[in-house]
Amino acid sequence: MTESIIAALITGGLTLMGVLAANNKQQAITDTKLDELTREVREHNDFARRVPVVEEQIKVMNHRISDLEEYHK
Template sequence: MTEGIIISLITGILTFAGVIITNLSSNKKVVNDIKIEVTKNQAITDTKIDELTREVREHNNFAKRMPVVEEKISNLENKINIIERVR
């Protein structure tokens, strides 16, 4: 009777150890997969931020030039009006 209990205990302990080893191995794989996915997503986010930064700078440059263009148009309109009055 005690032999059966000892065998059952050994079997239970070995099974438990197998389950723990399998779970630890699986968890390491999942953590590694998540790290890889986060790294890829971070690279995509960085690329998108760089592109948006470029677009904002381009827009800001355009916004700085617009008043200059408006002033030049106003000057040209004034010159056209003067020319039309002379005719």
């Protein structure tokens, strides 16, 4: 009876160590993916912040071009 209990404890301990090792590896992968996603979101936010500025500059340039076209008619 005690041999089966010892075998079960050893098996359970080895299983627990395997699960913990796999969990640590998976956590590292998740952290890496999360860091990459965070970087991409920051890049997108920077782009989204700059687009209205570029749109305004294009609007001004179009207005100036229109003024020059009218001037040369």
